[in-house]
Amino acid sequence: MNTANHTLASLETPAAVIDLPRMQHNIQRMQARMDALGVRFRPHAKTSKCSAVVQAQIDAGARGITVSTLKEAAHFFADGITDILYGVGMVSTKLPQALALRRQGCDLKIVTDSVTSAEAIVAFGAAHGESFEVWIEIDTDGHRSGIRPDEAALIDVARVLHEGGARLGGVMTHAGSSYDLDTPEALAAMAEQERAGCVMAAERLRAAGLPCAVVSVGSTPTALSATRLEGVTEVRAGVYVFFDLVMRNVGVCATQDVALSVLTTVIGHQADKGWAIVDAGWMAMSRDRGTQKQKCDFGYGQVCGIDGTVLPGYVLSGANQEHGIVSREGGESAPEPDIAARLPIGTVLRILPNHACATGAQFPEYHALAQDGTLAAWSRFHGW
DSSP states (O other): OOOTTOOGGGSOSSEEEEEHHHHHHHHHHHHHHHHHHTOEEOOBTTTTOOHHHHHHHHHTTOOSEEESSHHHHHHHHHTTOOEEEEEEEOOGGGHHHHHHHHHTTOEEEEEEOSHHHHHHHHHHHHHHTOOOEEEEEEOSSSSSSSBOTTOHHHHHHHHHHHHHTOEEEEEEEOOGGGGGOOSHHHHHHHHHHHHHHHHHHHHHHHHTTOOOOEEEEOOHHHHTTOSOOTTOOEEOOOGGGTOOHHHHHHTSSOGGGOOEEEEEEEEEEETTTTEEEESOOHHHHOSOOTTTTSSSOOBTOEEEETTSOEEEEEEEEEEOSSOEEEEETTSOOOOOTTHHHHSOTTOEEEEEOSOHHHHHTTOSEEEEEOTTSOEEEEEOOOOO
16 A cells, blocks of 8 residues: 555554654664664564664664564565574574575574584584574573573583584574563663673683674663673664563653554444543554553553654553553543543544554554655565
């Protein structure tokens, strides 16, 4: 759909809208911080899965990208981006896809955190005459996957790769537990923990006579909270490009920085419950309730006017598949006789999401809203 001659009010709802001035501000903020800290920046494309967004990040100074699926890698390689990290642990069934990309000229790096995976990578590489570049994932916070910096397994995996014919490119980590924090002090401490752990892993490899050129760290909260990055060569972050309400609660952005919203229309009311019913349910917003355990629960999203201005006190408190419930924050039904006058049927609203990655994934395209009010349709892709 060409939206060049459309306005927000004329779009079919629900629709995903990117506020371009906010997005560009977010991109410039992150890139300026990485430049000041003296490290390369490799943004994570999984948040947007959109060529236009990723190109804006590259234009701002990003060097290479991170992806979460090999389909993303193929898509962005077709766009001309060659320096790509597939940041998910490699399994043998996906090695043919990785090989095909490398044979086409993609400088694809892959990740492992086990001897079993490392052995599969070197065996497949030997059978096909390919020396994969492999990074070892380091667990610096117990959040998800990786090898702890002080584990013996780190050297074991590295030797399998190095002696088996793969190229041991470096180490990488992701401090995902930073999403659970909400003070500058705690975030700065986690950023230092992430840095120190990954650097320690790199130093252990080098002390064992093994190569480790890259030390890659990152999450949006730690990237924006780090005060020193000695020993780090690059940082990765993704959700910063749009931000969301979880990041607002973490404390690394303000509500007015959230660049992604869902356009929706009021379709009915339940005045005795204080509800306005809209056409954006969980199929539009996603099921993500990431703010539920944070200091401010936004339900399924913060309600804004069509111009993006927050409507104080109103949230998307409930969601069915195609119906959303706009009500006063707090989650309890309370009569509001004038709700139909406040939000008449046909009123167009915008809902800021809890988790931009999850909400974006519900839509095949974004409607990019420029400062002058013009719109452009930007495609977004799905799948694995």
